[in-house]
Amino acid sequence: MSNQEKYQFRVPLCTPNLQGNEEKYVVDCIRSNWITSVGSYIERFENSVRDFTGSKYAVSVANGTAALHLALQIVGVQVGDYVFVPNITFVASCNAVTYLGAEPILVDICPQTWQINEKIIINFLEKSCTLKNKVCIHNQTGRRVSAIMPVHTLGNMCQMDSIMAISKKYNLMVVEDAAEALGARQKNMENTHHAGTIGHIGVLSFNGNKMITTGGGGMLLTNNEVFAQKARHLSRQAKTGIFEYSHNEIGYNYPLLNILAAVGLAQMEQLGNFLKRKKEIDTFYREEFKNNKNIDFQVVRQNTTANNWLFTATFNNKEEIIKILAEKQIQVRPFWQPMNKQVMFKNNIYLKTIDSQGIPKDFSNEIYQKTLSLPCGTQITQENLQEIVDLINKI
Ligand SMILES: *Cc1c(COP(=O)(O)O)cnc(C)c1O
Numbered sequence: 001m002s003n004q005e006k007y008q009f010r011v012p013l014c015t016p017n018l019q020g021n022e023e024k025y026v027v028d029c030i031r032s033n034w035i036t037s038v039g040s041y042i043e044r045f046e047n048s049v050r051d052f053t054g055s056k057y058a059v060s061v062a063n064g065t066a067a068l069h070l071a072l073q074i075v076g077v078q079v080g081d082y083v084f085v086p087n088i089t090f091v092a093s094c095n096a097v098t099y100l101g102a103e104p105i106l107v108d109i110c111p112q113t114w115q116i117n118e119k120i121i122i123n124f125l126e127k128s129c130t131l132k133n134k135v136c137i138h139n140q141t142g143r144r145v146s147a148i149m150p151v152h153t154l155g156n157m158c159q160m161d162s163i164m165a166i167s168k169k170y171n172l173m174v175v176e177d178a179a180e181a182l183g184a185r186q187k188n189m190e191n192t193h194h195a196g197t198i199g200h201i202g203v204l205s206f207n208g209n210k211m212i213t214t215g216g217g218g219m220l221l222t223n224n225e226v227f228a229q230k231a232r233h234l235s236r237q238a239k240t241g242i243f244e245y246s247h248n249e250i251g252y253n254y255p256l257l258n259i260l261a262a263v264g265l266a267q268m269e270q271l272g273n274f275l276k277r278k279k280e281i282d283t284f285y286r287e288e289f290k291n292n293k294n295i296d297f298q299v300v301r302q303n304t305t306a307n308n309w310l311f312t313a314t315f316n317n318k319e320e321i322i323k324i325l326a327e328k329q330i331q332v333r334p335f336w337q338p339m340n341k342q343v344m345f346k347n348n349i350y351l352k353t354i355d356s357q358g359i360p361k362d363f364s365n366e367i368y369q370k371t372l373s374l375p376c377g378t379q380i381t382q383e384n385l386q387e388i389v390d391l392i393n394k395i
Helices: 022-032 038-051 064-074 091-099 118-130 161-168 225-233 258-289 319-325 363-370 380-392
Strands: 058-060 082-088 103-107 130-134 134-137 145-146 173-177 185-188 191-194 201-205 218-222 295-297 314-316 369-372
Touching: 022 258, 038 058, 038 258, 058 064, 058 225, 064 091, 064 173, 064 201, 064 218, 064 225, 082 091, 091 103, 103 118, 118 130, 118 161, 134 145, 145 161, 161 173, 185 218, 191 319, 218 225, 258 380, 314 363, 319 369, 319 380, 363 369
Parallel strands: 082 103, 082 145, 145 173, 173 201
Antiparallel strands: 058 218, 130 134, 185 191, 201 218, 295 314, 314 369
């Protein structure tokens, strides 16, 4: 048992906030008997996310991982393909690639933003791949490179303009893993683009600890009508008959249930308040820690707005902090272990950063070693926040 699990947390990391119309809408589902894969809340929830993000289409599914699986299949990822994925992400990003028999190429992160470093992708494509009849081929293996999966880690935006330029030049599809990034956005001139609406398909998660939750749930965002139809079709067993049970391809049982969409709709009504509160918490931590030499922050690039989903920083004295906060029953969490350290992906291609002297650098592992996430639920009290920063600054 880890140090943390021994305690029941007095201050949890981040808990769902269900103080809006969640109960009312769920009761409505139960009383009307519309609890399963058909019902009006599904469309209302999808429309609410669609309108908020400015996506043309939004298709809800059972969870974020299922959404990634569908998205990759729909953009055409096939058995044997390579797909670029950041070395620091939640394992679901890489798992979804392997569901299709494709293989992730792991890419190191930028040490400032902690997001996939697109310069490494460009370098690899220029040096190790060839475009033949508009198909990007990896020279050494002859395998196709078919897609990039940028992950907006911790709700901070990736460098999407560069990634879309690479996509165009090398004919690669882009599936944005925006699981954590609902509400994050970038500005190009006068236009705002939300995370998940810039690539060919974007994916959101509504797992318990995400920006909004449906208990479990996910959504595909796209501006492509064919992709949207395909997502709905595949997520519902690819049924073609209205009355008859006829199907035209292998489908999945991936719908989001109406009773969960009801929770999602109530969550969307509160999203504006959640984003505001998350921003306050992030600002508080950054302000209180700004003179602490042991702490560094994730950099948010110009013209982008992070959703401040989960406050995470690097700490030189991480082990001490874990111990001291655990004693006070305050929950903290490490960052994800890098993908190249997981048994399933340890033999995958891992593209490290090459510094100006030509020396390989492994920023994923450097950052991972030092990061911790601190409590930042929307319901956390000011006293708890103050207590946490005082404990850490005293070390
Ligand atoms: C949560 C998460 C997922 C998976 O979403 P689920 O709804 O839990 O299946 C995928 N990618 C990232 C980056 C995530 O944080």
